[in-house]
Amino acid sequence: xxxxxxxxxxxxxxxxxxxxxxxxxxxxxxxxxxxxxxxxxxxxxxxxxxxxxxxxxxxxxxxxxxxxxxxxxxxxxxxxxxxxxxxxxxxxxxxxxxxxxxxxxxxxxxxxxxxxxxx
Amino acid sequence: xxxxxxxxxxxxxxxxxxxxxxxxxxxxxxxxxxxxxxxxxxxxxxxxxxxxxxxxxxxxxxxxxxxxxxxxxxxxxxxxxxxxxxxxxxxxxxxxxxxxxxxxxxxxxxxxxxxxxxx
DNA sequence: ATTCTAAATAGCTAATTAACCATATACCGT
DNA sequence: ACGGTATATGGTTAATTAGCTATTTAGAAT
Numbered sequence: 001x002x003x004x005x006x007x008x009x010x011x012x013x014x015x016x017x018x019x020x021x022x023x024x025x026x027x028x029x030x031x032x033x034x035x036x037x038x039x040x041x042x043x044x045x046x047x048x049x050x051x052x053x054x055x056x057x058x059x060x061x062x063x064x065x066x067x068x069x070x071x072x073x074x075x076x077x078x079x080x081x082x083x084x085x086x087x088x089x090x091x092x093x094x095x096x097x098x099x100x101x102x103x104x105x106x107x108x109x110x111x112x113x114x115x116x117x118x119x
Numbered sequence: 120x121x122x123x124x125x126x127x128x129x130x131x132x133x134x135x136x137x138x139x140x141x142x143x144x145x146x147x148x149x150x151x152x153x154x155x156x157x158x159x160x161x162x163x164x165x166x167x168x169x170x171x172x173x174x175x176x177x178x179x180x181x182x183x184x185x186x187x188x189x190x191x192x193x194x195x196x197x198x199x200x201x202x203x204x205x206x207x208x209x210x211x212x213x214x215x216x217x218x219x220x221x222x223x224x225x226x227x228x229x230x231x232x233x234x235x236x237x238x
Numbered sequence: 239a240t241t242c243t244a245a246a247t248a249g250c251t252a253a254t255t256a257a258c259c260a261t262a263t264a265c266c267g268t
Numbered sequence: 269a270c271g272g273t274a275t276a277t278g279g280t281t282a283a284t285t286a287g288c289t290a291t292t293t294a295g296a297a298t
Contacts, residue, residue, distance in 0.1 A: 020152040020159070026220045031147035032286075033139040040139070049245055062287050064246055074227075083244050083295050093223040100219060101145045104212040108193075151256075168275055181257050183276055202265050202274050 029073055030094060034058060035066050038087075039094055042076070046088035148192055149213060153177060154185050157206075158213055161195070165207035 030036060037056050041047060049067065053060045067087055070076040077090040149155060156175050160166060168186065172179045186206055189195040196209040 016156070016159075017152060020155045022224060023155055023217060023220050024150050024152045026223065027146045027216075028150035031143050031150045033136060033143045034286080036139045036142055037135070040135075050243095053245095058286090059288065060245075061247080061289080065286080068246080080295090083242095085245060091223065091227075093219070093226070097146075097216060097219055097223075098142060100212070100216055101142050104145065104210070104216075105141060107212070108210075153256080169273090177256090178258065179275075180259080180277080184256080187276080199265090204275060 025073075029070065029075060030097060032066070034062070035070060036098070038063070038066055038070065039075070039089070039098075042087060042089050043095060046079070046086045048081075048084040048086050050084060052087070144192075148189065148194060149216060151185070153181070154189060155217070157182070157185055157189065158194070158208070158217075161206060161208050162214060165198070165205045167200075167203040167205050169203060171206070 030039075034056065038052060041052055041055055049060065049064060052067070053063050056063060067076060067078075071078055071087070075089070075091045075094060076087045079086045079088065149158075153175065157171060160171055160174055168179065168183060171186070172182050175182060186195065186197075190197055190206070194208070194210045194213060195206045198205045198207065
C-alpha cells in the first residue's frame with residue numbers, strides 16, 4: 001500500500017498491477033536456462049558472441065537473440081571491438097537473485113535429499 | 120564449478136544445465152503478475168479461493184489454476200475447511216526474492232526517475 | 239573490390255500457457 | 269434426495285517464445 005499512498009486516489013489496483021508486472025518482467029528474464037547460462041558465463045569476464053556460442057550448446061542465432069533480450073533490458077552491455085561484439089554484465093544484482101534461489105532450493109533439499117545448488 | 124566437482128567426471132555440462140533448469144523453474148513461477156498478486160495477498164494471512172477471487176480481478180477458474188501451479192511447486196499449502204479451501208504460504212523465501220527485485224528496480228530508478236517499488 | 243569471418247536478423251515451427259467459458263465435483267444445509 | 273455454494277477441471281483460443289535454418293549486415297584482411 002505504500003506505493004498507492006504516493007499516488008492519486010483510485011489508482012491503487014492499477015499501480016499495484018504495474019508494479020507486479022515490472023517484477024514479473026525481471027523474473028521472466030531469468031526464467032530461461034539459456035539466459036541463465038549466458039549470465040553465468042559472463043559473470044567473471046565479458047565475452048564475445050563467438051566465445052559464448054562455443055561454450056553454450058546452442059546456435060549462434062539463438063545466443064544472439066538471448067543476448068539481445070538481456071541487452072534490451074539493460075542486464076547486459078555490449079562493446080564492439082573490430083569484427084566482434086563483447087557483452088558484459090551491467091546488472092550484477094541478478095547474481096544475488098540466483099544465489100537467493102539457490103539458497104531456497106538448498107533449504108528445500110535439506111528436508112528431502114542432499115544435492116546442493118550453487119551458481 | 121563447485122557442483123561439478125562433487126559429481127563424476129564428464130557430467131559437468133549436464134549437471135549445470137539441470138541446475139540452471141531448476142533455477143529457471145523458480146523464476147518462471149514468479150514471472151506472472153497474477154501469481155505474484157496471489158502471493159502478495161496470502162503474505163499476511165491464508166485465504167480461501169473465494170476471497171482471492173473477490174480481490175484479484177480475474178475468474179475463479181483462473182485463480183484456481185494459478186493456485187494449483189503454486190501448490191504443485193510447494194510454494195503454497197492448502198487446507199480444506201468444509202466447503203472452502205484455504206491456501207497459505209509454504210515458502211516465504213519468495214518474498215525475499217521479490218524484495219530483492221524491488222531493490223534492483225529501485226537502484227535502477229534512482230539513476231533515471233524516482234518511483235519506488237515496494238511489494 | 240572481393241573474400242572471409244562475426245554477429246544480427248528474418249521467417250518458421252513447435253511448445254507453452256494465461257485466461258476464458260462451460261461443466262464437473264464435492265461439501266453443506268434443508 | 270435435493271438445491272446451493274465453493275472449488276476444480278476440461279476444452280478452447282490467442283499470444284508468446286525458444287530454437288532452428290537461411291540470409292543479411294558489417295568489419296578485416298588480402
